[in-house]
Amino acid sequence: MKRIYFSILSFFLFSTTLLFGAEYTIETVPNVHLQNAKAYVSNPDAILSPSTEQQINLLLDSLQTKTSAEIAVVAVNSIGDADIKQFATALFEHWGIGKREKDNGLLILFVLDQRKITFETGYGLEGILPDAICKRIQTRYMLPEFKTGNYDKGMLQGLNAIHHRLSTPEAQDELWVQSQTAQEDWGKVLQYYAITSLLFSMILLFMIRSSVKSSKTKDNYEQYRALSGYKNTLAVLSFIFPVFVLFLYIWTSIRLKQLRNKPRKCDLCGSKMRKLNEEEDNRYLTPQENTEEKLQSVDYDVWLCDQCGNTEVYPYENRYTKYSSCPQCHAKAYSLDRDRILIAPTPFSTGTGEKIYHCAHCNFQKKSTYIIPMIIVASGNNRRGGGFGGFSGGSFGGGRSGGGGATSGW
Numbered sequence: 193m194k195r196i197y198f199s200i201l202s203f204f205l206f207s208t209t210l211l212f213g214a215e216y217t218i219e220t221v222p223n224v225h226l227q228n229a230k231a232y233v234s235n236p237d238a239i240l241s242p243s244t245e246q247q248i249n250l251l252l253d254s255l256q257t258k259t260s261a262e263i264a265v266v267a268v269n270s271i272g273d274a275d276i277k278q279f280a281t282a283l284f285e286h287w288g289i290g291k292r293e294k295d296n297g298l299l300i301l302f303v304l305d306q307r308k309i310t311f312e313t314g315y316g317l318e319g320i321l322p323d324a325i326c327k328r329i330q331t332r333y334m335l336p337e338f339k340t341g342n343y344d345k346g347m348l349q350g351l352n353a354i355h356h357r358l359s360t361p362e363a364q365d366e367l368w369v370q371s372q373t374a375q376e377d378w379g380k381v382l383q384y385y386a387i388t389s390l391l392f393s394m395i396l397l398f399m400i401r402s403s404v405k406s407s408k409t410k411d412n413y414e415q416y417r418a419l420s421g422y423k424n425t426l427a428v429l430s431f432i433f434p435v436f437v438l439f440l441y442i443w444t445s446i447r448l449k450q451l452r453n454k455p456r457k458c459d460l461c462g463s464k465m466r467k468l469n470e471e472e473d474n475r476y477l478t479p480q481e482n483t484e485e486k487l488q489s490v491d492y493d494v495w496l497c498d499q500c501g502n503t504e505v506y507p508y509e510n511r512y513t514k515y516s517s518c519p520q521c522h523a524k525a526y527s528l529d530r531d532r533i534l535i536a537p538t539p540f541s542t543g544t545g546e547k548i549y550h551c552a553h554c555n556f557q558k559k560s561t562y563i564i565p566m567i568i569v570a571s572g573n574n575r576r577g578g579g580f581g582g583f584s585g586g587s588f589g590g591g592r593s594g595g596g597g598a599t600s601g602w
Contacts, residue, residue, distance in 0.1 A: 215272035218282050225264065225287070225588060232264050239267040239304060244344040251355055259358050261317065262290045262588050265347070267302040276303050280312040281593050290314040290591020297591040298354070302347070308601045309334060315594035320358060326598035329353045338602045413506050416451045419444060456504070458497035465495040465504070476503050480523045483553040489515040489524040515552075523553040537564045 290297025
């Protein structure tokens with residue numbers, strides 16, 4: 193008797209599987225739009241006939257061309273015990289249905305074993321397809337046919353009603369106004385950005401001019417140092433305000449070059465001094481300064497008075513170098529020489545590493561150990577919210593769900 197019961201139960205489960213198929217999750221519902229830009233119907237269980245699927249694709253492609261609205265239809269046997277509305281919202285967000293700047297998407301989800309259909313609308317369609325209209329389309333055009341098992345006719349009638357509503361002059365005007373509003377918003381953002389950039393640049397220019405003016409009583413090197421601090425700031429700000437700040441950055445660079453090469457007078461005899469070239473100035477530099485020049489961490493300018501032999505040496509540090517000041521000799525020749533693993537980390541214990549620093553001038557060396565974190569093994573079942581949320585993808589326009597729509601059962 194137990195064998196008979198077991199056989200009946202197995203047959204029932206096998207028949208149910210054949211009838212309703214596998215339970216779909218957000219990730220496993222096929223996004224046919226990825227492979228074919230003119231395909232809008234995901235029908236993996238063949239609930240809709242091929243001819244109906246083709247008619248819907250032609251209808252929705254025409255509607256997108258005419259109004260830019262994106263509509264996706266999904267018909268599956270089962271999504272398990274998941275709530276159809278929550279599933280639709282998550283799938284809508286996962287695929288990004290609708291244009292990003294308009295959010296004019298619509299998802300129609302049909303789940304056979306729950307005997308339910310739901311509409312999920314984007315913000316941009318809620319005025320044209322409010323919840324009450326969505327409910328009316330379902331109850332008037334779709335549910336009567338679904339109750340008799342004529343899923344093809346019910347789906348076509350519902351989509352024709354949606355097509356008619358979105359194709360009215362009033363609806364097209366509203367969609368056009370949304371597009372214009374998005375363009376105007378971007379125009380205002382760009383206008384505000386341009387005004388802010390100009391004002392900010394004028395403030396910077398005033399500060400730079402004031403700094404240079406206050407340092408005119410000083411020598412060329414002091415003026416150079418006063419102006420060089422602004423150049424580093426401008427280099428960063430040029431990424432934020434590229435148009436105006438970049439102009440100031442270029443002007444500052446030219447001015448710094450002029451100050452560095454501006455003729456000098458000897459403090460001892462008042463004669464005009466001569467700036468030596470890179471080969472000549474090496475004879476007047478200390479061993480430490482020559483090392484820094486070879487490493488290009490500091491560039492030295494040497495000015496010579498041919499009348500009395502007086503020399504003046506000016507250091508110009510390279511801010512974009514790996515070298516820092518040595519703790520022992522203070523030459524800008526100290527850098528990381530090696531970084532090695534002493535004890536490798538595992539999923540159960542931390543590891544140990546060692547960094548070795550070396551000075552290219554005095555050969556001073558320093559070792560520093562550090563802890564390497566344990567290896568984290570990723571979990572193979574890291575799903576959130578029962579399979580909803582946290583996903584991205586799809587080949588639609590990147591629209592967002594507004595949470596509107598309606599759900600009906602038969």
